[in-house]
Amino acid sequence: xxxxxxxxxxxxxxxxxxxxxxxxxxxxxxxxxxxxxxxxxxxxxxxxxxxxxxxxxxxxxxxxxxxxxxxxxxxxxxxxxxxxxxxxxxxxxxxxxxxxxxxxxxxxxxxxxxxxxxxxxxxxxxxxxxxxxxxxxxxxxxxxxxxxxxxxxxxxxxxxxxxxxxxxxxxxxxxxxxxxxxxxxxxxxxxxxxxxxxxxxxxxxxxxxxxxxxxxxxxxxxxxxxxxxxxxxxx
Amino acid sequence: xxxxxxxxxxxxxxxxxxxxxxxxxxxxxxxxxxxxxxxxxxxxxxxxxxxxxxxxxxxxxxxxxxxxxxxxxxxxxxxxxxxxxxxxxxxxxxxxxxxxxxxxxxxxxxxxxxxxxxxxxxxxxxxxxxxxxxxxxxxxxxxxxxxxxxxxxxxxxxxxxxxxxxxxxxxxxxxxxxxxxxxxxxxxxxxxxxxxxxxxxxxxxxxxxxxxxxxxxxxxxxxxxxxxxxxxxxxxxxxxxxxxxxxxxxxxxxxxxxxxxxxxxxxxxxxxxxxxxxxxxxxxxxxxxxxxxxxxxxxxx
Numbered sequence: 354x355x356x357x358x359x360x361x362x363x364x365x366x367x368x369x370x371x372x373x374x375x376x377x378x379x380x381x382x383x384x385x386x387x388x389x390x391x392x393x394x395x396x397x398x399x400x401x402x403x404x405x406x407x408x409x410x411x412x413x414x415x416x417x418x419x420x421x422x423x424x425x426x427x428x429x430x431x432x433x434x435x436x437x438x439x440x441x442x443x444x445x446x447x448x449x450x451x452x453x454x455x456x457x458x459x460x461x462x463x464x465x466x467x468x469x470x471x472x473x474x475x476x477x478x479x480x481x482x483x484x485x486x487x488x489x490x491x492x493x494x495x496x497x498x499x500x501x502x503x504x505x506x507x508x509x510x511x512x513x514x515x516x517x518x519x520x521x522x523x524x525x526x527x528x529x530x531x532x533x534x535x536x537x538x539x540x541x542x543x544x545x546x547x548x549x550x551x552x553x554x555x556x557x558x559x560x561x562x563x564x565x566x567x568x569x570x571x572x573x574x575x576x577x578x579x580x581x582x583x584x585x586x587x588x
Numbered sequence: 589x590x591x592x593x594x595x596x597x598x599x600x601x602x603x604x605x606x607x608x609x610x611x612x613x614x615x616x617x618x619x620x621x622x623x624x625x626x627x628x629x630x631x632x633x634x635x636x637x638x639x640x641x642x643x644x645x646x647x648x649x650x651x652x653x654x655x656x657x658x659x660x661x662x663x664x665x666x667x668x669x670x671x672x673x674x675x676x677x678x679x680x681x682x683x684x685x686x687x688x689x690x691x692x693x694x695x696x697x698x699x700x701x702x703x704x705x706x707x708x709x710x711x712x713x714x715x716x717x718x719x720x721x722x723x724x725x726x727x728x729x730x731x732x733x734x735x736x737x738x739x740x741x742x743x744x745x746x747x748x749x750x751x752x753x754x755x756x757x758x759x760x761x762x763x764x765x766x767x768x769x770x771x772x773x774x775x776x777x778x779x780x781x782x783x784x785x786x787x788x789x790x791x792x793x794x795x796x797x798x799x800x801x802x803x804x805x806x807x808x809x810x811x812x813x814x815x816x817x818x819x820x821x822x823x824x825x826x827x828x829x830x831x832x833x834x835x836x837x838x839x840x841x842x843x844x845x846x847x848x849x850x851x852x853x854x855x856x857x858x859x860x861x862x863x864x865x866x867x868x869x870x871x872x873x874x875x876x877x878x879x880x881x882x883x884x885x886x887x888x889x
Contacts, residue, residue, distance in 0.1 A: 395649075560660060
Protein backbone atom coordinates (compact mmCIF):
# COMPACT_ATOMS: atom_id res chain seq x y z
CA UNK A 354 0.00 0.00 0.00
CA UNK A 355 1.36 3.39 -0.97
CA UNK A 356 0.11 6.95 -0.64
CA UNK A 357 -0.57 9.32 -3.47
CA UNK A 358 1.59 12.45 -3.37
CA UNK A 359 0.04 14.12 -6.39
CA UNK A 360 -2.14 13.29 -9.37
CA UNK A 361 -1.72 16.06 -11.91
CA UNK A 362 -3.95 16.54 -14.91
CA UNK A 363 -1.83 17.27 -17.95
CA UNK A 364 -4.53 17.14 -20.59
CA UNK A 365 -8.26 16.53 -20.38
CA UNK A 366 -7.70 12.79 -20.04
CA UNK A 367 -3.98 12.46 -19.25
CA UNK A 368 -2.56 12.42 -15.74
CA UNK A 369 0.74 11.95 -13.92
CA UNK A 370 0.30 10.14 -10.64
CA UNK A 371 3.10 10.25 -8.08
CA UNK A 372 3.11 7.84 -5.14
CA UNK A 373 5.29 7.92 -2.08
CA UNK A 374 7.85 5.28 -1.23
CA UNK A 375 11.05 3.64 -2.30
CA UNK A 376 10.24 1.44 -5.27
CA UNK A 377 12.28 -0.90 -7.41
CA UNK A 378 12.01 -0.82 -11.15
CA UNK A 379 13.94 -0.63 -14.40
CA UNK A 380 13.04 1.25 -17.56
CA UNK A 381 10.22 -0.52 -19.40
CA UNK A 382 9.01 -2.52 -16.39
CA UNK A 383 5.50 -2.03 -15.03
CA UNK A 384 3.40 -2.23 -11.90
CA UNK A 385 -0.08 -3.67 -11.44
CA UNK A 386 -1.97 -0.72 -10.03
CA UNK A 387 -5.28 -0.60 -8.20
CA UNK A 388 -6.98 1.91 -5.96
CA UNK A 389 -10.20 0.02 -5.35
CA UNK A 390 -11.32 -3.18 -3.66
CA UNK A 391 -12.74 -5.91 -5.91
CA UNK A 392 -14.50 -3.89 -8.59
CA UNK A 393 -13.35 -3.52 -11.28
CA UNK A 394 -11.90 -6.93 -10.84
CA UNK A 395 -8.48 -6.56 -12.45
CA UNK A 396 -5.58 -4.29 -11.62
CA UNK A 397 -4.26 -1.99 -14.32
CA UNK A 398 -0.77 -2.58 -15.72
CA UNK A 399 1.02 0.78 -15.91
CA UNK A 400 4.60 1.18 -17.01
CA UNK A 401 6.97 3.11 -14.78
CA UNK A 402 7.19 6.69 -15.96
CA UNK A 403 9.73 7.83 -13.41
CA UNK A 404 11.26 6.57 -10.21
CA UNK A 405 13.23 8.40 -7.54
CA UNK A 406 14.56 7.72 -4.06
CA UNK A 407 11.20 8.31 -2.45
CA UNK A 408 8.60 8.25 -5.21
CA UNK A 409 7.30 6.47 -8.30
CA UNK A 410 5.37 8.07 -11.15
CA UNK A 411 2.87 6.78 -13.69
CA UNK A 412 1.76 8.65 -16.77
CA UNK A 413 -1.65 7.38 -17.87
CA UNK A 414 -4.59 8.19 -20.07
CA UNK A 415 -8.13 7.66 -18.85
CA UNK A 416 -9.34 4.74 -20.91
CA UNK A 417 -11.95 2.88 -18.88
CA UNK A 418 -13.30 2.22 -15.42
CA UNK A 419 -9.96 1.60 -13.70
CA UNK A 420 -8.12 4.63 -15.02
CA UNK A 421 -11.22 6.75 -14.32
CA UNK A 422 -10.95 5.80 -10.65
CA UNK A 423 -7.21 6.54 -10.71
CA UNK A 424 -7.90 9.97 -12.15
CA UNK A 425 -10.00 10.86 -9.09
CA UNK A 426 -7.26 10.05 -6.56
CA UNK A 427 -6.15 12.88 -4.31
CA UNK A 428 -2.99 13.42 -2.26
CA UNK A 429 -2.76 11.00 0.69
CA UNK A 430 -5.23 8.52 -0.88
CA UNK A 431 -4.13 4.89 -0.80
CA UNK A 432 -2.98 2.99 -3.86
CA UNK A 433 -1.89 -0.65 -4.24
CA UNK A 434 1.17 -1.32 -6.36
CA UNK A 435 2.40 -4.83 -7.22
CA UNK A 436 5.66 -5.10 -9.07
CA UNK A 437 7.93 -4.29 -10.68
CA UNK A 438 7.06 -6.90 -13.28
CA UNK A 439 8.32 -7.85 -16.71
CA UNK A 440 11.44 -7.34 -18.75
CA UNK A 441 12.30 -3.78 -19.61
CA UNK A 442 14.59 -2.11 -22.11
CA UNK A 443 18.24 -3.25 -22.21
CA UNK A 444 20.86 -0.85 -20.89
CA UNK A 445 22.76 -0.28 -24.14
CA UNK A 446 25.48 2.03 -25.38
CA UNK A 447 26.00 3.91 -28.61
CA UNK A 448 23.58 6.08 -30.52
CA UNK A 449 20.01 5.71 -29.34
CA UNK A 450 16.61 7.06 -30.32
CA UNK A 451 13.50 6.81 -28.16
CA UNK A 452 10.27 6.97 -30.15
CA UNK A 453 6.94 7.41 -28.41
CA UNK A 454 3.46 7.69 -29.85
CA UNK A 455 0.75 9.31 -27.71
CA UNK A 456 0.53 7.87 -24.21
CA UNK A 457 3.27 5.45 -25.35
CA UNK A 458 5.79 8.08 -24.31
CA UNK A 459 5.16 6.98 -20.69
CA UNK A 460 7.99 4.43 -20.22
CA UNK A 461 10.43 6.44 -22.32
CA UNK A 462 10.96 9.07 -19.64
CA UNK A 463 12.60 6.61 -17.26
CA UNK A 464 14.48 5.18 -20.26
CA UNK A 465 15.78 8.64 -21.14
CA UNK A 466 16.81 9.26 -17.56
CA UNK A 467 18.65 5.93 -17.20
CA UNK A 468 20.31 6.06 -20.62
CA UNK A 469 21.48 9.63 -20.12
CA UNK A 470 23.30 8.43 -17.01
CA UNK A 471 24.84 5.47 -18.83
CA UNK A 472 28.43 5.95 -19.91
CA UNK A 473 28.97 5.13 -23.53
CA UNK A 474 25.69 6.55 -24.77
CA UNK A 475 26.99 8.87 -27.48
CA UNK A 476 23.69 10.20 -28.74
CA UNK A 477 20.22 10.18 -27.16
CA UNK A 478 17.46 11.56 -29.35
CA UNK A 479 13.79 11.55 -28.40
CA UNK A 480 10.90 11.51 -30.86
CA UNK A 481 7.34 12.03 -29.69
CA UNK A 482 4.27 11.92 -31.90
CA UNK A 483 0.87 13.19 -30.83
CA UNK A 484 -2.52 13.43 -32.47
CA UNK A 485 -3.56 16.84 -31.12
CA UNK A 486 -1.17 18.52 -28.77
CA UNK A 487 2.24 17.76 -27.34
CA UNK A 488 2.75 17.02 -23.66
CA UNK A 489 5.71 17.05 -21.30
CA UNK A 490 8.19 18.43 -23.86
CA UNK A 491 10.21 20.29 -21.25
CA UNK A 492 10.41 17.25 -19.01
CA UNK A 493 11.82 15.02 -21.76
CA UNK A 494 13.98 17.74 -23.30
CA UNK A 495 16.46 17.80 -20.44
CA UNK A 496 17.68 14.27 -21.20
CA UNK A 497 17.66 14.55 -24.99
CA UNK A 498 20.39 15.65 -27.32
CA UNK A 499 17.61 16.41 -29.75
CA UNK A 500 13.85 16.35 -29.16
CA UNK A 501 11.56 15.97 -32.14
CA UNK A 502 7.83 16.53 -31.85
CA UNK A 503 5.30 15.59 -34.49
CA UNK A 504 1.65 16.59 -34.23
CA UNK A 505 -1.01 14.92 -36.34
CA UNK A 506 1.51 13.34 -38.72
CA UNK A 507 3.72 10.30 -38.80
CA UNK A 508 6.61 10.46 -36.37
CA UNK A 509 8.21 7.66 -38.37
CA UNK A 510 8.76 10.13 -41.25
CA UNK A 511 11.02 12.22 -39.01
CA UNK A 512 13.45 9.48 -38.01
CA UNK A 513 16.85 9.29 -39.68
CA UNK A 514 17.39 5.59 -39.05
CA UNK A 515 21.01 5.47 -40.14
CA UNK A 516 21.98 7.71 -37.24
CA UNK A 517 21.08 5.14 -34.59
CA UNK A 518 22.39 1.86 -33.23
CA UNK A 519 19.23 1.33 -31.19
CA UNK A 520 15.63 2.49 -31.20
CA UNK A 521 13.35 1.95 -28.20
CA UNK A 522 9.72 2.51 -29.02
CA UNK A 523 6.32 2.44 -27.38
CA UNK A 524 3.01 3.48 -28.86
CA UNK A 525 0.41 2.29 -31.36
CA UNK A 526 1.31 -1.11 -32.84
CA UNK A 527 1.10 0.26 -36.36
CA UNK A 528 3.78 2.82 -35.50
CA UNK A 529 6.04 0.26 -33.84
CA UNK A 530 5.64 -2.16 -36.73
CA UNK A 531 6.59 0.55 -39.20
CA UNK A 532 9.70 1.39 -37.19
CA UNK A 533 10.74 -2.26 -37.07
CA UNK A 534 10.19 -2.58 -40.82
CA UNK A 535 12.00 0.65 -41.69
CA UNK A 536 14.96 -0.13 -39.42
CA UNK A 537 15.63 -3.39 -41.26
CA UNK A 538 17.38 -1.49 -44.03
CA UNK A 539 19.90 -0.13 -41.56
CA UNK A 540 21.91 -1.71 -38.82
CA UNK A 541 19.51 -0.38 -36.20
CA UNK A 542 18.20 -2.70 -33.50
CA UNK A 543 14.66 -1.95 -32.38
CA UNK A 544 13.09 -2.81 -29.03
CA UNK A 545 9.33 -2.44 -28.73
CA UNK A 546 7.16 -2.17 -25.64
CA UNK A 547 3.97 -4.15 -26.25
CA UNK A 548 0.63 -3.38 -24.64
CA UNK A 549 -1.94 -6.14 -24.09
CA UNK A 550 -4.90 -6.66 -21.82
CA UNK A 551 -3.54 -8.44 -18.74
CA UNK A 552 -5.05 -10.31 -15.82
CA UNK A 553 -2.48 -11.79 -13.42
CA UNK A 554 0.47 -9.62 -14.51
CA UNK A 555 2.98 -12.25 -13.41
CA UNK A 556 3.01 -14.76 -16.27
CA UNK A 557 0.56 -17.37 -15.03
CA UNK A 558 -2.73 -16.83 -16.83
CA UNK A 559 -1.63 -16.50 -20.48
CA UNK A 560 -4.22 -13.92 -21.49
CA UNK A 561 -1.63 -11.36 -22.68
CA UNK A 562 0.03 -13.58 -25.28
CA UNK A 563 2.15 -11.83 -27.86
CA UNK A 564 2.84 -13.69 -31.09
CA UNK A 565 6.53 -13.94 -31.87
CA UNK A 566 8.70 -15.84 -34.32
CA UNK A 567 9.42 -18.33 -31.54
CA UNK A 568 5.77 -18.87 -30.57
CA UNK A 569 3.49 -17.18 -28.07
CA UNK A 570 5.24 -15.14 -25.41
CA UNK A 571 3.75 -13.65 -22.27
CA UNK A 572 3.71 -9.87 -22.60
CA UNK A 573 3.73 -9.45 -18.82
CA UNK A 574 6.59 -11.85 -18.05
CA UNK A 575 8.67 -12.35 -21.19
CA UNK A 576 7.96 -8.73 -22.24
CA UNK A 577 6.54 -6.15 -22.28
CA UNK A 578 9.73 -5.16 -24.10
CA UNK A 579 10.60 -7.46 -26.99
CA UNK A 580 13.21 -7.38 -29.72
CA UNK A 581 11.22 -5.77 -32.53
CA UNK A 582 12.04 -8.25 -35.27
CA UNK A 583 10.80 -11.17 -33.16
CA UNK A 584 7.29 -9.77 -32.80
CA UNK A 585 4.51 -10.74 -35.18
CA UNK A 586 2.29 -7.67 -35.03
CA UNK A 587 -1.50 -7.89 -35.16
CA UNK A 588 -1.75 -4.88 -37.47
CA UNK B 589 -6.28 -22.77 20.20
CA UNK B 590 -4.76 -24.85 17.44
CA UNK B 591 -7.20 -25.42 14.66
CA UNK B 592 -6.80 -28.41 12.45
CA UNK B 593 -6.96 -27.50 8.79
CA UNK B 594 -5.93 -30.89 7.47
CA UNK B 595 -8.39 -32.46 5.09
CA UNK B 596 -8.53 -35.89 3.54
CA UNK B 597 -9.79 -35.94 0.00
CA UNK B 598 -10.43 -39.64 -0.53
CA UNK B 599 -6.96 -41.00 0.28
CA UNK B 600 -5.04 -37.82 -0.41
CA UNK B 601 -4.13 -35.73 2.59
CA UNK B 602 -3.96 -31.95 2.18
CA UNK B 603 -2.39 -29.84 4.91
CA UNK B 604 -5.18 -27.35 4.30
CA UNK B 605 -8.11 -27.17 1.86
CA UNK B 606 -6.79 -24.31 -0.28
CA UNK B 607 -6.00 -25.30 -3.87
CA UNK B 608 -5.07 -22.96 -6.69
CA UNK B 609 -7.38 -23.47 -9.65
CA UNK B 610 -6.17 -24.61 -13.04
CA UNK B 611 -5.26 -21.87 -15.48
CA UNK B 612 -4.84 -19.17 -12.88
CA UNK B 613 -1.58 -20.28 -11.30
CA UNK B 614 0.53 -21.59 -14.18
CA UNK B 615 2.78 -24.34 -12.82
CA UNK B 616 3.42 -22.41 -9.61
CA UNK B 617 6.73 -20.82 -10.54
CA UNK B 618 5.52 -17.26 -11.02
CA UNK B 619 3.65 -17.05 -7.73
CA UNK B 620 6.51 -18.76 -5.88
CA UNK B 621 8.53 -15.63 -6.66
CA UNK B 622 5.91 -13.57 -4.82
CA UNK B 623 5.17 -15.62 -1.69
CA UNK B 624 5.75 -18.93 0.02
CA UNK B 625 3.30 -21.08 -1.93
CA UNK B 626 4.11 -24.13 0.19
CA UNK B 627 1.71 -22.71 2.73
CA UNK B 628 -1.10 -23.67 0.35
CA UNK B 629 -2.74 -27.08 0.22
CA UNK B 630 -2.29 -27.83 -3.45
CA UNK B 631 -2.01 -26.62 -7.02
CA UNK B 632 -3.96 -27.61 -10.10
CA UNK B 633 -1.70 -27.16 -13.09
CA UNK B 634 -2.59 -25.17 -16.15
CA UNK B 635 -4.77 -27.41 -18.34
CA UNK B 636 -2.54 -29.79 -20.29
CA UNK B 637 -3.24 -31.59 -23.51
CA UNK B 638 -1.41 -34.42 -25.25
CA UNK B 639 0.29 -32.05 -27.66
CA UNK B 640 1.35 -28.46 -27.34
CA UNK B 641 -1.34 -25.86 -28.10
CA UNK B 642 -0.82 -22.20 -28.93
CA UNK B 643 -4.28 -21.24 -27.71
CA UNK B 644 -6.78 -18.82 -29.19
CA UNK B 645 -6.14 -15.76 -31.34
CA UNK B 646 -7.49 -12.33 -30.59
CA UNK B 647 -8.54 -10.86 -27.28
CA UNK B 648 -8.36 -13.40 -24.46
CA UNK B 649 -9.66 -11.42 -21.49
CA UNK B 650 -12.58 -9.04 -20.97
CA UNK B 651 -13.81 -7.52 -17.75
CA UNK B 652 -17.49 -7.66 -16.90
CA UNK B 653 -19.36 -6.44 -13.82
CA UNK B 654 -17.82 -8.47 -10.99
CA UNK B 655 -16.31 -10.95 -13.38
CA UNK B 656 -14.00 -11.73 -16.23
CA UNK B 657 -14.50 -13.52 -19.50
CA UNK B 658 -11.53 -15.52 -20.70
CA UNK B 659 -10.76 -17.26 -23.93
CA UNK B 660 -7.24 -18.61 -23.58
CA UNK B 661 -8.03 -21.81 -25.43
CA UNK B 662 -5.83 -24.23 -23.48
CA UNK B 663 -2.49 -22.77 -24.47
CA UNK B 664 -0.06 -25.24 -22.93
CA UNK B 665 3.28 -26.96 -23.64
CA UNK B 666 1.80 -30.48 -23.86
CA UNK B 667 2.08 -33.22 -21.22
CA UNK B 668 5.56 -34.44 -22.22
CA UNK B 669 7.12 -31.00 -22.06
CA UNK B 670 5.35 -30.43 -18.74
CA UNK B 671 6.90 -33.60 -17.34
CA UNK B 672 10.29 -32.64 -18.76
CA UNK B 673 10.39 -29.00 -17.65
CA UNK B 674 7.84 -28.30 -14.93
CA UNK B 675 7.05 -31.38 -12.87
CA UNK B 676 10.34 -31.49 -10.95
CA UNK B 677 9.78 -27.99 -9.68
CA UNK B 678 6.32 -28.93 -8.40
CA UNK B 679 7.50 -32.23 -6.90
CA UNK B 680 10.08 -30.47 -4.76
CA UNK B 681 7.37 -28.38 -3.11
CA UNK B 682 5.42 -29.53 -0.08
CA UNK B 683 2.15 -29.30 -2.01
CA UNK B 684 -0.35 -31.68 -3.51
CA UNK B 685 0.20 -31.57 -7.27
CA UNK B 686 -2.97 -32.01 -9.29
CA UNK B 687 -2.42 -32.33 -13.02
CA UNK B 688 -5.30 -30.95 -15.08
CA UNK B 689 -5.83 -32.76 -18.38
CA UNK B 690 -7.95 -31.64 -21.33
CA UNK B 691 -8.28 -32.77 -24.91
CA UNK B 692 -10.12 -32.62 -28.19
CA UNK B 693 -10.82 -36.34 -28.60
CA UNK B 694 -11.27 -39.30 -26.29
CA UNK B 695 -8.05 -40.84 -27.61
CA UNK B 696 -6.14 -37.69 -26.79
CA UNK B 697 -7.45 -37.69 -23.24
CA UNK B 698 -6.57 -41.36 -22.81
CA UNK B 699 -3.03 -40.96 -24.11
CA UNK B 700 -2.35 -37.81 -22.06
CA UNK B 701 -3.68 -39.39 -18.86
CA UNK B 702 -1.67 -42.57 -19.54
CA UNK B 703 1.54 -40.59 -19.89
CA UNK B 704 0.94 -38.58 -16.72
CA UNK B 705 -0.01 -41.72 -14.81
CA UNK B 706 3.55 -43.01 -15.09
CA UNK B 707 4.80 -39.97 -13.23
CA UNK B 708 4.98 -38.98 -9.60
CA UNK B 709 1.88 -36.82 -9.38
CA UNK B 710 -0.73 -36.82 -6.64
CA UNK B 711 -3.95 -36.51 -8.57
CA UNK B 712 -5.47 -35.97 -11.98
CA UNK B 713 -8.17 -33.42 -12.60
CA UNK B 714 -10.03 -34.39 -15.75
CA UNK B 715 -11.20 -31.24 -17.47
CA UNK B 716 -14.41 -32.02 -19.32
CA UNK B 717 -15.56 -28.45 -18.96
CA UNK B 718 -13.36 -26.04 -20.90
CA UNK B 719 -15.65 -23.81 -23.00
CA UNK B 720 -12.83 -22.25 -25.01
CA UNK B 721 -11.83 -25.00 -27.39
CA UNK B 722 -13.73 -25.74 -30.57
CA UNK B 723 -13.59 -29.49 -30.12
CA UNK B 724 -13.68 -31.61 -27.02
CA UNK B 725 -13.39 -29.92 -23.70
CA UNK B 726 -16.81 -28.92 -22.50
CA UNK B 727 -18.49 -31.09 -25.11
CA UNK B 728 -17.72 -34.10 -22.90
CA UNK B 729 -19.25 -32.48 -19.86
CA UNK B 730 -22.64 -31.40 -21.13
CA UNK B 731 -24.40 -34.69 -21.60
CA UNK B 732 -24.54 -37.62 -19.24
CA UNK B 733 -23.65 -40.25 -21.84
CA UNK B 734 -20.47 -38.55 -23.05
CA UNK B 735 -19.34 -37.86 -19.48
CA UNK B 736 -19.94 -41.49 -18.59
CA UNK B 737 -17.95 -42.71 -21.55
CA UNK B 738 -14.90 -40.55 -20.94
CA UNK B 739 -14.71 -41.23 -17.19
CA UNK B 740 -15.11 -44.96 -17.80
CA UNK B 741 -12.28 -45.01 -20.34
CA UNK B 742 -9.99 -42.82 -18.26
CA UNK B 743 -10.61 -44.90 -15.15
CA UNK B 744 -9.22 -47.91 -17.03
CA UNK B 745 -5.89 -46.22 -17.74
CA UNK B 746 -5.02 -44.59 -14.42
CA UNK B 747 -4.68 -45.67 -10.84
CA UNK B 748 -4.04 -42.10 -9.74
CA UNK B 749 -6.77 -40.42 -7.74
CA UNK B 750 -9.12 -39.02 -10.36
CA UNK B 751 -11.14 -35.84 -9.94
CA UNK B 752 -13.53 -34.82 -12.69
CA UNK B 753 -13.96 -31.08 -13.23
CA UNK B 754 -17.53 -30.29 -14.17
CA UNK B 755 -19.03 -27.56 -16.26
CA UNK B 756 -21.88 -25.42 -14.96
CA UNK B 757 -23.15 -25.60 -18.53
CA UNK B 758 -24.01 -29.28 -18.03
CA UNK B 759 -27.59 -30.27 -18.81
CA UNK B 760 -27.96 -31.70 -15.33
CA UNK B 761 -24.93 -31.20 -13.16
CA UNK B 762 -26.13 -33.48 -10.36
CA UNK B 763 -26.76 -36.27 -12.83
CA UNK B 764 -23.30 -35.85 -14.36
CA UNK B 765 -21.68 -35.85 -10.91
CA UNK B 766 -23.47 -39.11 -10.09
CA UNK B 767 -22.37 -40.64 -13.37
CA UNK B 768 -18.75 -39.73 -12.56
CA UNK B 769 -19.12 -41.39 -9.17
CA UNK B 770 -20.64 -44.50 -10.73
CA UNK B 771 -17.75 -44.74 -13.17
CA UNK B 772 -15.15 -44.69 -10.44
CA UNK B 773 -14.10 -41.05 -10.10
CA UNK B 774 -12.51 -40.38 -6.71
CA UNK B 775 -13.88 -36.88 -6.52
CA UNK B 776 -15.57 -34.01 -8.30
CA UNK B 777 -14.46 -30.44 -8.79
CA UNK B 778 -16.89 -27.73 -9.82
CA UNK B 779 -17.61 -25.31 -11.33
CA UNK B 780 -15.55 -24.40 -14.36
CA UNK B 781 -16.50 -21.17 -16.15
CA UNK B 782 -19.95 -20.32 -17.47
CA UNK B 783 -20.31 -20.07 -21.23
CA UNK B 784 -20.88 -16.38 -21.88
CA UNK B 785 -20.20 -13.58 -24.34
CA UNK B 786 -19.56 -9.89 -24.87
CA UNK B 787 -20.19 -7.70 -27.92
CA UNK B 788 -18.15 -4.70 -28.96
CA UNK B 789 -20.94 -2.36 -30.04
CA UNK B 790 -18.61 0.05 -31.88
CA UNK B 791 -16.96 -2.71 -33.90
CA UNK B 792 -20.35 -4.41 -34.14
CA UNK B 793 -18.98 -7.85 -33.51
CA UNK B 794 -18.30 -10.28 -30.70
CA UNK B 795 -15.32 -9.37 -28.53
CA UNK B 796 -13.91 -12.89 -28.79
CA UNK B 797 -12.91 -14.69 -31.97
CA UNK B 798 -14.62 -17.81 -30.62
CA UNK B 799 -17.75 -15.69 -29.95
CA UNK B 800 -18.30 -17.36 -26.57
CA UNK B 801 -15.92 -17.30 -23.65
CA UNK B 802 -15.83 -18.47 -20.02
CA UNK B 803 -17.19 -16.28 -17.22
CA UNK B 804 -15.58 -16.46 -13.79
CA UNK B 805 -15.27 -14.29 -10.71
CA UNK B 806 -17.63 -13.05 -8.00
CA UNK B 807 -20.45 -12.71 -10.54
CA UNK B 808 -20.85 -16.50 -10.65
CA UNK B 809 -20.35 -17.24 -6.96
CA UNK B 810 -23.96 -17.62 -5.80
CA UNK B 811 -24.77 -19.98 -8.68
CA UNK B 812 -21.55 -21.94 -8.21
CA UNK B 813 -22.30 -22.26 -4.50
CA UNK B 814 -25.76 -23.63 -5.21
CA UNK B 815 -24.35 -26.15 -7.68
CA UNK B 816 -21.67 -27.29 -5.24
CA UNK B 817 -24.34 -27.66 -2.56
CA UNK B 818 -26.58 -29.73 -4.84
CA UNK B 819 -23.74 -31.99 -5.92
CA UNK B 820 -22.48 -32.46 -2.36
CA UNK B 821 -25.95 -33.56 -1.25
CA UNK B 822 -26.14 -36.13 -3.99
CA UNK B 823 -22.77 -37.86 -4.19
CA UNK B 824 -20.70 -39.59 -1.54
CA UNK B 825 -17.30 -38.85 -3.11
CA UNK B 826 -15.54 -35.66 -1.98
CA UNK B 827 -15.94 -32.36 -3.80
CA UNK B 828 -13.61 -29.48 -4.55
CA UNK B 829 -15.77 -26.36 -4.70
CA UNK B 830 -14.96 -23.28 -6.71
CA UNK B 831 -16.50 -20.37 -8.54
CA UNK B 832 -15.88 -16.75 -7.62
CA UNK B 833 -14.28 -17.33 -4.21
CA UNK B 834 -12.47 -14.09 -3.44
CA UNK B 835 -12.15 -14.11 0.35
CA UNK B 836 -12.25 -16.37 3.40
CA UNK B 837 -15.97 -15.82 3.90
CA UNK B 838 -16.68 -17.18 0.43
CA UNK B 839 -14.40 -20.12 1.19
CA UNK B 840 -16.27 -20.94 4.42
CA UNK B 841 -19.57 -20.80 2.51
CA UNK B 842 -18.33 -23.44 0.07
CA UNK B 843 -17.13 -25.63 2.94
CA UNK B 844 -20.47 -25.26 4.72
CA UNK B 845 -22.13 -26.19 1.43
CA UNK B 846 -20.20 -29.45 1.59
CA UNK B 847 -16.90 -28.93 -0.22
CA UNK B 848 -13.90 -30.82 1.14
CA UNK B 849 -11.42 -28.55 -0.60
CA UNK B 850 -11.86 -25.21 -2.27
CA UNK B 851 -10.16 -23.87 -5.38
CA UNK B 852 -9.11 -20.26 -5.82
CA UNK B 853 -8.97 -18.96 -9.38
CA UNK B 854 -9.88 -15.47 -10.48
CA UNK B 855 -9.10 -14.10 -7.00
CA UNK B 856 -5.40 -14.61 -7.78
CA UNK B 857 -5.77 -11.82 -10.35
CA UNK B 858 -7.32 -9.44 -7.83
CA UNK B 859 -4.59 -10.12 -5.32
CA UNK B 860 -1.64 -12.43 -5.98
CA UNK B 861 -1.60 -13.42 -2.29
CA UNK B 862 -5.32 -14.28 -2.25
CA UNK B 863 -4.73 -17.95 -1.39
CA UNK B 864 -2.64 -17.09 1.63
CA UNK B 865 -5.04 -14.44 2.88
CA UNK B 866 -8.01 -16.79 2.51
CA UNK B 867 -6.13 -19.41 4.53
CA UNK B 868 -5.35 -16.91 7.29
CA UNK B 869 -8.97 -15.77 7.31
CA UNK B 870 -10.23 -19.33 7.69
CA UNK B 871 -7.87 -19.85 10.65
CA UNK B 872 -9.11 -16.67 12.32
CA UNK B 873 -12.71 -17.66 11.78
CA UNK B 874 -12.13 -21.09 13.26
CA UNK B 875 -10.43 -19.59 16.29
CA UNK B 876 -13.23 -17.07 16.81
CA UNK B 877 -15.89 -19.71 16.44
CA UNK B 878 -13.93 -22.25 18.51
CA UNK B 879 -13.92 -24.72 15.66
CA UNK B 880 -11.15 -27.28 16.14
CA UNK B 881 -11.44 -29.14 12.89
CA UNK B 882 -12.78 -28.07 9.57
CA UNK B 883 -14.81 -31.29 9.55
CA UNK B 884 -17.09 -29.70 12.14
CA UNK B 885 -18.51 -27.23 9.64
CA UNK B 886 -18.34 -29.17 6.41
CA UNK B 887 -21.72 -29.61 4.80
CA UNK B 888 -23.63 -28.25 7.79
CA UNK B 889 -25.99 -26.33 5.51
